[in-house]
Structures are given as structure tokens and as C-alpha cells.
Amino acid sequence: MKKGTLYCVGMGPGDPELLTFKAWHALCHCPVLALPEDQSGRQTAATILKEAAARQDGLYMDEKTMLSLTFPMTRDAAVLQKAHEDASQKAAAVLDQGLDIALITLGCPTVYASCMYIQKEIRRRGYNTVVIPGITSFSAAAARLGQSLCEKDEPLLIVPAGRDDIPDLLDVQGSKVLMKVPRHMGALKKQLQEKGLLSCASLVERCGLPGERVCTDIRDVDDTGYFSVILVRQEDDL
Amino acid sequence: MKKGTLYCVGMGPGDPELLTFKAWHALCHCPVLALPEDQSGRQTAATILKEAAARQDGLYMDEKTMLSLTFPMTRDAAVLQKAHEDASQKAAAVLDQGLDIALITLGCPTVYASCMYIQKEIRRRGYNTVVIPGITSFSAAAARLGQSLCEKDEPLLIVPAGRDDIPDLLDVQGSKVLMKVPRHMGALKKQLQEKGLLSCASLVERCGLPGERVCTDIRDVDDTGYFSVILVRQEDDL
Numbered sequence: 001m002k003k004g005t006l007y008c009v010g011m012g013p014g015d016p017e018l019l020t021f022k023a024w025h026a027l028c029h030c031p032v033l034a035l036p037e038d039q040s041g042r043q044t045a046a047t048i049l050k051e052a053a054a055r056q057d058g059l060y061m062d063e064k065t066m067l068s069l070t071f072p073m074t075r076d077a078a079v080l081q082k083a084h085e086d087a088s089q090k091a092a093a094v095l096d097q098g099l100d101i102a103l104i105t106l107g108c109p110t111v112y113a114s115c116m117y118i119q120k121e122i123r124r125r126g127y128n129t130v131v132i133p134g135i136t137s138f139s140a141a142a143a144r145l146g147q148s149l150c151e152k153d154e155p156l157l158i159v160p161a162g163r164d165d166i167p168d169l170l171d172v173q174g175s176k177v178l179m180k181v182p183r184h185m186g187a188l189k190k191q192l193q194e195k196g197l198l199s200c201a202s203l204v205e206r207c208g209l210p211g212e213r214v215c216t217d218i219r220d221v222d223d224t225g226y227f228s229v230i231l232v233r234q235e236d237d238l
Numbered sequence: 239m240k241k242g243t244l245y246c247v248g249m250g251p252g253d254p255e256l257l258t259f260k261a262w263h264a265l266c267h268c269p270v271l272a273l274p275e276d277q278s279g280r281q282t283a284a285t286i287l288k289e290a291a292a293r294q295d296g297l298y299m300d301e302k303t304m305l306s307l308t309f310p311m312t313r314d315a316a317v318l319q320k321a322h323e324d325a326s327q328k329a330a331a332v333l334d335q336g337l338d339i340a341l342i343t344l345g346c347p348t349v350y351a352s353c354m355y356i357q358k359e360i361r362r363r364g365y366n367t368v369v370i371p372g373i374t375s376f377s378a379a380a381a382r383l384g385q386s387l388c389e390k391d392e393p394l395l396i397v398p399a400g401r402d403d404i405p406d407l408l409d410v411q412g413s414k415v416l417m418k419v420p421r422h423m424g425a426l427k428k429q430l431q432e433k434g435l436l437s438c439a440s441l442v443e444r445c446g447l448p449g450e451r452v453c454t455d456i457r458d459v460d461d462t463g464y465f466s467v468i469l470v471r472q473e474d475d476l
Contacts, residue, residue, distance in 0.1 A: 143346075
């Protein structure tokens with residue numbers, strides 16, 4: 001029997017209008033929708049799915065089989081590896097029935113997304129996989145601010161905020177995007193202040209989602225939730 | 239009279255299926271479509287537009303007014319400033335008639351896109367502007383390769399290949415995306431070789447367009463065209 005294909009589908013950062021036609025067609029086509037569990041993006045990705053299905057014709061949720069895949073929020077490599085193997089096993093069992101799966105992911109699958117471990121493992125096992133890119137949170141945040149991420153020959157650096165080499169990374173030429181901001185807001189503001197970059201920094205929280213917040217001056221921001229991006233322009237030219 | 243709104247619309251990197259619903263709705267809604275002229279992306283962005291209009295219902299090209307905006311390919315600041323002012327003037331004259339404009343852009347407007355100079359100037363003149371993000375070439379290229387741009391806490395650095403500090407930028411932690419590759423291929427291969435990164439580098443040319451080329455080993459690549467992206471994984475783990 002012909003084996004199914006695994007589609008890793010980028011759902012974009014929140015606004016269901018930011019789904020691509022390609023993502024939409026994969027969602028409509030696949031009889032099985034895989035939703036990651038125990039990941040902060042889970043509810044949001046599922047919400048985007050439901051919102052998109054409510055707005056556009058062609059995606060009938062009650063005709064789909066839902067497959068839950070567990071991605072625990074931990075840095076324990078052994079726990080993660082076990083979870084990825086279990087999820088791959090579950091997906092493979094469905095693909096063996098000749099059924100295609102759409103594994104949904106917040107933002108873009110190629111940017112800090114757990115689905116790619118499954119994609120890699122499934123591909124290693126000899127199945128066909130397709131990755132459908134999505135609008136990233138940083139593109140959407142910059143668009144929301146009406147501001148470029150990078151111009152001319154400027155480099156652009158994407159930085160997870162929990163790293164301990166943030167001061168060095170802030171010294172790299174070009175604009176920066178700070179991701180995974182919560183719990184690090186205080187430290188980041190101090191580090192940006194020390195580099196003279198505080199006035200160049202803006203924050204967008206829950207871009208395109210209910211409760212969206214846009215701050216063009218992060219000196220006003222004390223704390224923030226999970227779906228936050230800080231954009232730091234190289235030059236304070238806005 | 240109510241003034242029109244300028245929409246900067248990201249068309250994605252090539253595949254017309256990578257347009258978002260938001261981009262599509264803006265294109266359908268706006269009576270005036272602005273196409274940049276004399277920019278390498280011009281024909282490609284217009285091609286994506288035509289392909290999308292041929293595939294989906296709702297966008298009728300013969301009902302649209304086309305507005306040509308000139309973006310010269312030069313580094314001469316005075317020439318560029320004059321061109322941006324002229325283009326803004328032309329756009330403003332249309333907006334003054336109460337007509338909305340969709341200014342199309344290859345990829346995402348927030349990533350190295352000339353349309354943002356017009357957006358900034360039009361906003362400065364008091365008009366309403368909306369930026370609609372698009373799928374970036376690097377997200378699409380990574381998806382095409384079935385490979386993450388960044389995982390866990392890795393930084394990601396986007397680097398225009400013409401810079402003279404490439405060796406320093408290759409020393410920054412994390413994966414890299416090298417953009418604007420043509421004419422620099424020989425130098426880039428040498429620089430990657432010197433940093434021990436040549437075997438971690440892949441190239442995608444014309445991603446999603448006719449003539450697409452995917453090279454997982456850039457040692458085989460001698461030259462490349464304009465729409466090329468090189469992805470350099472921090473670790474050679476693929």
C-alpha cells in the first residue's frame with residue numbers, strides 16, 4: 001500500500017488571514033490533523049486552525065481525524081528524544097495506513113519548531129515529508145510596526161533571549177530580533193541600556209491575536225507573555 | 239474626500255501558493271496595483287501576481303489600474319532619495335483620489351525591500367499604511383531542504399553576501415543565511431572553507447519558481463543567479 005506523506009504546516013503567528021494557500025490546501029487535503037500537545041504554541045496553533053476553518057470554505061473539522069503528538073517543554077535531552085521517537089512512531093502508524101498527515105505548527109516550521117524533529121525522523125524512516133513555510137513572528141511584528149527588519153546590506157540577527165552571551169550578540173552589526181522574551185525582560189532592558197540600544201527597541205506581544213500589544217518604547221514594559229518579540233533597530237532612525 | 243490606504247503586500251518568494259489570504263484579499267480589494275520597475279524582483283513579483291490570479295477566483299487584473307513606481311538599482315544615495323520621493327509623490331496623487339493601492343513586493347516587505355522607503359514617506363505625509371508580511375526566501379529555502387533554520391537556543395544570522403566583514407560574521411554563534419549571493423560565490427566558498435563550514439552549506443536557487451535548483455553540497459556550485467540563498471547550519475548534523 002502507498003504510504004502517506006507528512007506535511008509540516010506553518011500556521012503563521014496568529015492572524016488566521018496569514019495562512020498561505022499552500023498551508024490551507026494541505027489542511028483541506030489531509031484526512032489526519034496532528035496537533036502538538038503540552039507545548040505553549042498548542043492552543044494558539046489550534047485556535048488559528050479553527051478560526052481559519054470558520055472563515056474559509058473547504059476545511060471541515062468534523063471530517064478530520066485528530067492525532068495528538070506530545071512535545072514536552074523540557075531541556076532534558078533523553079526525555080525529548082523519547083517524546084520525539086514516540087510521536088514519530090504514532091505518525092508512522094498513520095502513514096502506514098496510506099493516510100496523509102498535516103502536523104500544524106505556530107509560525108514557521110523552520111524557526112524553533114519541534115515538528116522538525118519528527119519530520120527528520122519520519123524522513124529517516126523512509127516516508128515522504130513536505131515542509132510548508134509560514135509567516136514568522138518577527139516578520140509579522142515588523143509589519144505591524146511598519147518597520148523594516150533589515151535594509152540595504154545590514155545583517156539581521158535572531159537571538160533567543162535566554163542565552164548568556166546576549167551582550168556579545170548585541171555587538172554584532174545590524175538589527176536584532178529578540179525572541180523567547182518572557183522571564184528575561186528585566187535583564188534584556190539592562191543589556192540594551194548598556195549598549196545604548198534601549199531607545200531603538202520595540203515590542204510586539206500576541207501579534208495578530210486577541211490581546212495584541214504594540215510598544216514602540218520598551219522602557220514602558222515591565223513584563224510580557226510568551227508570544228512576544230522585541231525588534232532592535234541598528235540605527236535609531238524611526 | 240477620504241484618502242486611500244497604501245498596502246505593502248508581501249508576495250512570497252515565488253510559488254504563488256505561498257501568498258497569504260491577507261495578501262490575496264488586499265490585492266482583490268485595491269483598485270490600483272503598484273508594480274516596482276527596474277528592480278530585479280520586478281518581473282518575478284508580477285509573475286507571482288499573474289499566476290495567483292490565474293489559479294484563484296476573485297482577482298481580475300483587467301479591472302485594475304496599474305501604477306509603475308521606479309526603484310533604480312543603485313547605491314547612489316541622492317539618486318535613490320529622488321526616486322523614492324518621485325514614487326511617493328505618484329502614490330500620494332492616487333491616494334488623494336480616495337483610491338487604495340497594493341504595492342507588491344517579492345518575499346516579505348520587512349526584509350531588504352525598497353517598498354518600505356515609500357511606506358515610511360507616505361506615512362510621514364499623513365496617509366494610512368498597512369504592511370502585509372510575506373514568506374521570506376530563507377524560510378522557503380529551509381522548508382524546501384526539509385531543514386530548520388534554527389533550533390533550541392541557537393541564534394540565526396541573516397547576512398548579505400557583499401559585506402566585507404563576512405569572516406567575522408561567520409564566527410558569530412548559530413546558523414547563517416547568506417543572501418544576495420551572485421558575484422560573491424567564489425569568495426563565499428573560500429570564506430566558508432576557511433571556517434570549516436563548507437560541508438554545512440546548502441544552496442537553493444529560484445525557490446518555488448521555474449528553474450529551481452537545490453544543492454545540498456555547494457562545493458558543486460560554481461555560479462548562481464539572483465534568487466539564491468545559502469543556508470549554513472552551525473552543526474553539520476544533517
